[in-house]
Structures are given as structure tokens and as C-alpha cells.
Amino acid sequence: MSIKKKLQVKESTVYKNIVAENRKNAIKRESYVERLLKNLSEHKLKHGRNLALIGSLNIGKSFILKEFLKRASDEENNGNENNDKKSSEGNSVAYVDFSKIGLTPEELARSLLLSVASWHLKKDVSDLDECKLGFESTRIVEQVKNEFLKIKPDHKLLLQLGFNFSEALCKDKSSTDKNNNLRMVVCLDEFWKLLDFNNYDQIDDVLNLFKQIVFSQSHVKYVVIGSAVTLMKDISKRLDFEIVEILSMTSRELSHEDNADELYYYSAGVPLYVNALKNRQKIAKNSESEMSIKEAFVTETLWKSGAIYHACERKLDDSLDRARGRGLLISILREISAANSSGLRLSEVSRGIYRSAGVTKNLVERLVKVDLLVKEAGRFRFNDSVLKYWFKNFVSGNEFEEIPIKNEIRNIEVDL
Missing domain, CATH: 3.40.50.300 (P-loop containing nucleotide triphosphate hydrolases)
Structure with missing residues (x-):
């Protein structure tokens, strides 16, 4: 044809x-x-x-x-x-x-x-x-x-x-x-x-x-x-x-769900993440086992076939495709993903990637323009807390080839 x-x-x-x-x-x-x-x-x-x-x-x-x-x-x-x-x-x-x-x-x-x-x-x-x-x-x-x-x-x-x-x-x-x-x-x-x-x-x-x-x-x-x-x-x-x-869902929009506050915390109000967590719990229930929202989150985010894993991977790739200098941009994201939720100042990012403030400023602004980062009170942080968690584990190799069992995910820390 x-x-x-x-x-x-x-x-x-x-x-x-x-x-x-x-x-x-x-x-x-x-x-x-x-x-x-x-x-x-x-x-x-x-x-x-x-x-x-x-x-x-x-x-x-x-x-x-x-x-x-x-x-x-x-x-x-x-x-x-x-x-x-x-x-x-x-x-x-x-x-x-x-x-x-x-x-x-x-x-x-x-x-x-x-x-x-x-x-x-x-x-x-x-x-x-x-x-x-x-x-x-x-x-x-x-x-x-x-x-x-x-x-x-x-x-x-x-x-x-x-x-x-x-x-x-x-x-x-x-x-x-x-x-x-x-x-x-x-x-x-x-x-x-x-x-x-x-x-x-x-x-x-x-x-x-x-x-x-x-x-x-x-x-x-x-x-x-x-x-x-x-x-x-x-x-x-x-x-x-x-x-x-179109903004993320508010906690009020999820108030009718079971464990609404926890669901909102792990999904950040993003509809795809909400669906992924609910579906993972449903699959577990159909298999006559129970799964907490946290366990569902770790599974969907760190398992290579998880819905959230694929969504984050696509979001990263699509955004970096619109930017230039992928290697250094990844380095910047790695530095900021390791920081707490308030993010890093430009000078801190600059020291972390061993580049001048001018070069770093140009690179960070590219990441803001493609919606991966936001700037608040002079600090740069991830625009998506779930993406930040996934990326931090992705670059560290903390991911699962096969669907993880409860013992593998029970003690994994999640701080969004």
C-alpha cells in the first residue's frame, strides 16, 4: 500500500x-x-x-x-x-x-x-x-x-x-x-x-x-x-x-472518592494519574488482594510498564524535544529533582552543573519555557511533583522491570 x-x-x-x-x-x-x-x-x-x-x-x-x-x-x-x-x-x-x-x-x-x-x-x-x-x-x-x-x-x-x-x-x-x-x-x-x-x-x-x-x-x-x-x-x-x-483537579473535585486526601496527594490532581491509581487498586482487588494508594503510586510510577511511568517519560521527552542542549538540561533537572519541594536558586544550580551563572540562566529559562520548571520566589522547581519523583528515581536507576510485589515497595519512601 x-x-x-x-x-x-x-x-x-x-x-x-x-x-x-x-x-x-x-x-x-x-x-x-x-x-x-x-x-x-x-x-x-x-x-x-x-x-x-x-x-x-x-x-x-x-x-x-x-x-x-x-x-x-x-x-x-x-x-x-x-x-x-x-x-x-x-x-x-x-x-x-x-x-x-x-x-x-x-x-x-x-x-x-x-x-x-x-x-x-x-x-x-x-x-x-x-x-x-x-x-x-x-x-x-x-x-x-x-x-x-x-x-x-x-x-x-x-x-x-x-x-x-x-x-x-x-x-x-x-x-x-x-x-x-x-x-x-x-x-x-x-x-x-x-x-x-x-x-x-x-x-x-x-x-x-x-x-x-x-x-x-x-x-x-x-x-x-x-x-x-x-x-x-x-x-x-x-x-x-x-x-x-485547564488546571489540575482540586481536592474538592476528588472529595467523593475513597481516601480523597491521599489520592489528591499522590496524583497532584492530574486526571491521568488519578485514573492510573484507581485502576491499579481495582486490578489488585480483582486479584483478591488489597493495595494502598501509596503502593499503587509506587507501582505505576516506578514500574517500566506503569501508566504514570509512561506518562512522565513522554512528558519529559516531548518537553526536551522542544528545547536545545538535552545533556545539560538533564543535568539541571537532576540537581533540582534532588532538592526539596522549594527548589534551588540559580547560583545553586550553577554550582551543581559546573557552569557560569549566565550559561545556567539560559538553560534554566529553556526548561521554564517548555513547562518542566517554574520559578517562584527566586527559586526553580519542577512544575509537576509526580514528574519530579519519577525523574529522580529514573536517573538513579530506581525502577522495576517487572511489576513489583508488596515486599519490594512497602518501604519505599515517597515525598512529593
């Missing part, structure tokens, strides 16, 4: 995969879902906002977004069934994940057209010609296909065409049915990856280009999503998007 064919199969299942998501183990974050649904309703009345949904890895963005997309799609389907065909005003949603596509102008344009058409038609769309849904959308499809045939395509034009397709589709619906005032909310996941397009000569400033497109559209609003929190906040300010930051 060709690469192109593989991409088509993958894209064609996006809509089905999201609306059929199994969410039985998810921690519900209802207020965030309601915020997105409210904005969708306001958009129908021409009062909607462009939003930036921001939150670190493991904080529950995927569930919130998928729950929003599912409910929005359900509401749209119910509305279409109940409304008279002569008056079919409504909203539509679409979703594109920038981390799942090749970040070239050609691939981005193609993915935007196919994904938006798939969501709008509620069926798999894998051919660009299927995106011809009226005069405006057909014009864009033909322009995109023409650029694909060129030896040197216009990269800036391809981005403009891709991002303008949803607006064109809405206009097509209005022109064919005067009673249809279709509006759309397009969700762009891991949006910060769009910055890669600044590497193309024809694209001087991709954020400025996107902003010009966004504010020229009247039928479409955007929700940009990202786990690069600090970077996404800067991007959102440049775009003039309203920031909706």
Missing part, C-alpha cells in the same frame, strides 16, 4: 474514531466541556469567540475536546432531525490534529480540506474531489490541486486555501439554501506545531498569516489546543484568542 493510500485511510477514520471514543475511565471535567459548548451556541448568534484550550500533558485535554466534539455532533444530528428542512440553521464542528499529519504546506492544505469535509458530511472523505460541495469549496479544491501539480507550489497560498476551506463550505450552504445559516467551529490540536511553517521562505510569519485569515472570516471560529502551555499562551496573545487554561 502506498504512503498516500495509508494517509487516506488514516484520515478517513478521524471522525469515526473521535465520536466513538470509549470514555468509561475518563475523569469528567464538565465545566470545560460546557465552556466549549456555550461558545458554540454563542457562535450561532454571532457572539462566539476564538478560543485557546491550553493544558499540560495528562491534564485531560483529549477527553474534554472529544467530549465536546461528540456532544456538538450529537446536538447537530438531533437538530437536523427535529428541524423543518426549510429552516435548518445550525452549527458544525471539525477537528484536525497537527501532531498526526506531515507538516508541509501541501499536507496541511490536504488534511484541512479532507478533515473539514469529513466532519461536515459525517462520513469518511479521502478524495479531494469529494470536498467539492458548492461553488466556493470547488474553487478552493481546484486551486489546491493545481498547486500540487507545480514543481514549485505557492506554499503561502496553500495555507490560505486550507484555512479558508471551512469558510467557503459555510458560504456554499448559505448560497444553496437561504434559510441555512451554517456556522462552524474548527478545532486545531497541538496548534503550536504550526510555527514550523516559519521555516518556509514564502511564509514570513505564519501566525500573522493565520490571524489575517481568521479575522477575515464571519462563519468560522477556532479552538486552538496545545500542551506547550507557556508557548501557547504567547501564541494566544498574538492571535487575540481567549485563553481557557
Whole structure:
């Protein structure tokens, strides 16, 4: 099977995969879902906002977004069934994940057209010609296909065409049915990856280009999503998007759970960690044995196949991939992970890695920008207490190849 064919199969299942998501183990974050649904309703009345949904890895963005997309799609389907065909005003949603596509102008344009058409038609769309849904959308499809045939395509034009397709589709619906005032909310996941397009000569400033497109559209609003929190906040300010930051759960949100205070302490309120601890206890109970929350935490965090272990490993790798100088950054993290919860001063870090204050300051600031560290009262500490515990043990080799037994984990100290 060709690469192109593989991409088509993958894209064609996006809509089905999201609306059929199994969410039985998810921690519900209802207020965030309601915020997105409210904005969708306001958009129908021409009062909607462009939003930036921001939150670190493991904080529950995927569930919130998928729950929003599912409910929005359900509401749209119910509305279409109940409304008279002569008056079919409504909203539509679409979703594109920038981390799942090749970040070239050609691939981005193609993915935007196919994904938006798939969501709008509620069926798999894998051919660009299927995106011809009226005069405006057909014009864009033909322009995109023409650029694909060129030896040197216009990269800036391809981005403009891709991002303008949803607006064109809405206009097509209005022109064919005067009673249809279709509006759309397009969700762009891991949006910060769009910055890669600044590497193309024809694209001087991709954020400025996107902003010009966004504010020229009247039928479409955007929700940009990202786990690069600090970077996404800067991007959102440049775009003039309203920031909706997803925070860790509070102890009050976990108050209905057994041993709520202990669960909150070991999970730091991070939904993925909460689920991991509860699932580990459930597995132990099904095996007719009891496991404390602390024992569940040590198992999931230090066992190489544990859910928290994998989550922390991914978070570290993703963050360091966005920074430079991985070797020295690891050294800095090692020094700070060995400190108490208040962290270290810059001078203390500098002495620990045998580098000047100037060099150390530059490196530490990189770690702050990729959300691994935070600075408080002149001291640097880990942004995630669970990640700090995992990293300290990871670099020391304190981990388990096989699932540990009670005797192995009973006396392990945990100080978050």
C-alpha cells in the first residue's frame, strides 16, 4: 500500500474514531466541556469567540475536546432531525490534529480540506474531489490541486486555501439554501506545531498569516489546543484568542472518592494519574488482594510498564524535544529533582552543573519555557511533583522491570 493510500485511510477514520471514543475511565471535567459548548451556541448568534484550550500533558485535554466534539455532533444530528428542512440553521464542528499529519504546506492544505469535509458530511472523505460541495469549496479544491501539480507550489497560498476551506463550505450552504445559516467551529490540536511553517521562505510569519485569515472570516471560529502551555499562551496573545487554561483537579473535585486526601496527594490532581491509581487498586482487588494508594503510586510510577511511568517519560521527552542542549538540561533537572519541594536558586544550580551563572540562566529559562520548571520566589522547581519523583528515581536507576510485589515497595519512601 502506498504512503498516500495509508494517509487516506488514516484520515478517513478521524471522525469515526473521535465520536466513538470509549470514555468509561475518563475523569469528567464538565465545566470545560460546557465552556466549549456555550461558545458554540454563542457562535450561532454571532457572539462566539476564538478560543485557546491550553493544558499540560495528562491534564485531560483529549477527553474534554472529544467530549465536546461528540456532544456538538450529537446536538447537530438531533437538530437536523427535529428541524423543518426549510429552516435548518445550525452549527458544525471539525477537528484536525497537527501532531498526526506531515507538516508541509501541501499536507496541511490536504488534511484541512479532507478533515473539514469529513466532519461536515459525517462520513469518511479521502478524495479531494469529494470536498467539492458548492461553488466556493470547488474553487478552493481546484486551486489546491493545481498547486500540487507545480514543481514549485505557492506554499503561502496553500495555507490560505486550507484555512479558508471551512469558510467557503459555510458560504456554499448559505448560497444553496437561504434559510441555512451554517456556522462552524474548527478545532486545531497541538496548534503550536504550526510555527514550523516559519521555516518556509514564502511564509514570513505564519501566525500573522493565520490571524489575517481568521479575522477575515464571519462563519468560522477556532479552538486552538496545545500542551506547550507557556508557548501557547504567547501564541494566544498574538492571535487575540481567549485563553481557557485547564488546571489540575482540586481536592474538592476528588472529595467523593475513597481516601480523597491521599489520592489528591499522590496524583497532584492530574486526571491521568488519578485514573492510573484507581485502576491499579481495582486490578489488585480483582486479584483478591488489597493495595494502598501509596503502593499503587509506587507501582505505576516506578514500574517500566506503569501508566504514570509512561506518562512522565513522554512528558519529559516531548518537553526536551522542544528545547536545545538535552545533556545539560538533564543535568539541571537532576540537581533540582534532588532538592526539596522549594527548589534551588540559580547560583545553586550553577554550582551543581559546573557552569557560569549566565550559561545556567539560559538553560534554566529553556526548561521554564517548555513547562518542566517554574520559578517562584527566586527559586526553580519542577512544575509537576509526580514528574519530579519519577525523574529522580529514573536517573538513579530506581525502577522495576517487572511489576513489583508488596515486599519490594512497602518501604519505599515517597515525598512529593
